[in-house]
Amino acid sequence: MDNRPVLVDRPTFWRAMWAIVWKDMAAELRSRELISAMFVFALLVIIIFNFALDLDPGTRTAPSITSGVLWVTFTFAGTIGLNRSMATEKDRGCLDGLLLAPVDRSAIYFGKVIGNLVFMLLVEAILFPIYSILYNVNLFNPGLIFITILGSIGYVAVGTLLASMAVQTRTRDVLLPILLFPIVIPIIIGAVKGSTAFLQGLPMSEIWPYINLLIVFDVVYTTLAFLVFDYIVEE
Amino acid sequence: MSQKSRLLTVLDVITLFLLLVATWMVFFYAPMERVMGQVQRVFYFHVAAGWVGMLGFLVAAVAGGIYLATANRKWDIVEVSAVEIGMVFALINVVTGSIWARPIWNAWWTWDPRLTTATIMLLVYAAYLMLRSGIDDPSRRARFGAVYAIIGFISVPLTFFSARLFRTIHPIVIGSNQPGATGQFDMSPLMVQTFLFSLITFTFIFIVLLWHRIRMGQMADYVEELKLKIGDQ
Numbered sequence: 001m002d003n004r005p006v007l008v009d010r011p012t013f014w015r016a017m018w019a020i021v022w023k024d025m026a027a028e029l030r031s032r033e034l035i036s037a038m039f040v041f042a043l044l045v046i047i048i049f050n051f052a053l054d055l056d057p058g059t060r061t062a063p064s065i066t067s068g069v070l071w072v073t074f075t076f077a078g079t080i081g082l083n084r085s086m087a088t089e090k091d092r093g094c095l096d097g098l099l100l101a102p103v104d105r106s107a108i109y110f111g112k113v114i115g116n117l118v119f120m121l122l123v124e125a126i127l128f129p130i131y132s133i134l135y136n137v138n139l140f141n142p143g144l145i146f147i148t149i150l151g152s153i154g155y156v157a158v159g160t161l162l163a164s165m166a167v168q169t170r171t172r173d174v175l176l177p178i179l180l181f182p183i184v185i186p187i188i189i190g191a192v193k194g195s196t197a198f199l200q201g202l203p204m205s206e207i208w209p210y211i212n213l214l215i216v217f218d219v220v221y222t223t224l225a226f227l228v229f230d231y232i233v234e235e
Numbered sequence: 236m237s238q239k240s241r242l243l244t245v246l247d248v249i250t251l252f253l254l255l256v257a258t259w260m261v262f263f264y265a266p267m268e269r270v271m272g273q274v275q276r277v278f279y280f281h282v283a284a285g286w287v288g289m290l291g292f293l294v295a296a297v298a299g300g301i302y303l304a305t306a307n308r309k310w311d312i313v314e315v316s317a318v319e320i321g322m323v324f325a326l327i328n329v330v331t332g333s334i335w336a337r338p339i340w341n342a343w344w345t346w347d348p349r350l351t352t353a354t355i356m357l358l359v360y361a362a363y364l365m366l367r368s369g370i371d372d373p374s375r376r377a378r379f380g381a382v383y384a385i386i387g388f389i390s391v392p393l394t395f396f397s398a399r400l401f402r403t404i405h406p407i408v409i410g411s412n413q414p415g416a417t418g419q420f421d422m423s424p425l426m427v428q429t430f431l432f433s434l435i436t437f438t439f440i441f442i443v444l445l446w447h448r449i450r451m452g453q454m455a456d457y458v459e460e461l462k463l464k465i466g467d468q
Contacts, residue, residue: 158386161382161386162383162386165366165379165382165383168370168375168379169366169369169370169379170369170370170371171365171369175362175365175366175369178361178362178365179362179366179383181358182355182358182359182362182387182390183359183386183387183390185355185394185397186390186393186394186396186397186398187397189397189398190397213393213396213397216393217393220389220393221386224385224386224389228303228382228385228386231303231378231381231382232378232379232382234378
């Protein structure tokens with residue numbers, strides 16, 4: 001009789017992380033509720049802006065207006081996505097199941113971050129051409145896309161952490177924007193200024209400060225969230 | 236429950252005395268600033284309150300870190316006490332700043348990086364208190380509070396540097412002068428003395444308040460314990 005303990009094949013960090021990303025993608029592919037909600041909401045925000053700011057053909061193509069409207073839209077739509085993504089984990093006890101799995105907690109965090117980032121970038125990718133048509137501006141600017149990706153990474157990195165906190169409170173959905181917005185203001189400033197600079201075609205020397213700010217933000221918040229995520233999901 | 240410590244009573248009296256002296260110094264000891272006049276006197280308590288606000292948030296972030304490492308409830312009480320005191324003084328800082336800015340900048344408010352950062356910082360800690368009030372389980376409340384206190388404190392310099400990408404008009408009294416700043420002045424020795432005295436006074440106020448607030452937190456815990464005991468019987 002072999003009395004050695006059975007060695008369970010403990011999944012590696014990468015495999016655990018990709019399993020979570022894959023799970024989110026598969027669930028989204030079947031229900032399509034997260035992306036469609038984010039997208040329709042974002043479209044409504046853009047339409048409301050058109051009337052709220054009374055954008056006439058002269059002002060609506062101005063770079064500062066374009067990047068401003070875009071980033072407010074991304075910020076709001078992102079909140080909806082983050083809330084939904086964490087709420088589905090919490091609602092049917094999925095999070096408890098994930099926590100019971102013999103994987104590194106940070107794999108869960110990075111899995112959720114990548115999932116949320118993919119959703120956010122997808123919505124942005126759909127919005128860019130629509131915005132270009134509606135407002136008659138050309139958004140196919142590699143610099144602008146680069147800034148959008150950098151901004152989204154930081155937003156999602158800290159947003160995923162705060163959303164997993166918010167869903168465990170009594171006030172849930174209401175709390176996420178209140179927790180998230182004051183923390184992401186630096187990234188909104190950097191992203192709006194950087195996007196405006198690219199749309200205006202300024203020289204790179206004037207754009208670097210914003211790119212650097214975004215990179216610093218991304219690195220600091222990803223590291224921090226990685227360090228404290230264990231305490232958020234601990235029971 | 237422990238009795239009020241004698242040292243705390245002594246500190247109460249010292250702090251009250253220091254505050255009276257500091258107020259006297261601000262109004263009668265420090266000379267009048269030539270260009271701005273009386274309104275410049277707000278500067279002494281304005282900077283001191285800002286300092287206590289930052290000190291409170293720093294203490295909260297450090298206490299939060301220690302709480303996460305040790306899970307000792309004492310540090311949770313320190314953290315929430317420091318945040319509450321920090322918020323009051325940060326608010327005093329913003330309000331006194333506005334009073335000074337009205338005659339000097341001709342506006343109650345400008346979107347200067349320092350003003351913006353101070354206000355966003357207040358909002359971060361308002362969110363902190365709302366987060367705590369939304370959680371019933373004490374250990375989860377303490378963990379989430381600690382995490383948010385740390386993230387919030389780290390976001391402050393980032394907010395400042397991002398807002399600084401716009402031009403600033405806030406005077407920098409200590410350190411290098413900035414061209415374009417409105418309301419700049421050099422301190423005379425009497426002003427420096429008053430200023431340092433205000434800083435020390437406000438630091439004392441912070442320590443005393445923090446001590447009282449921690450005591451209150453411990454008593455609240457004790458009351459909760461007693462309530463549970465009665466409920467069990």
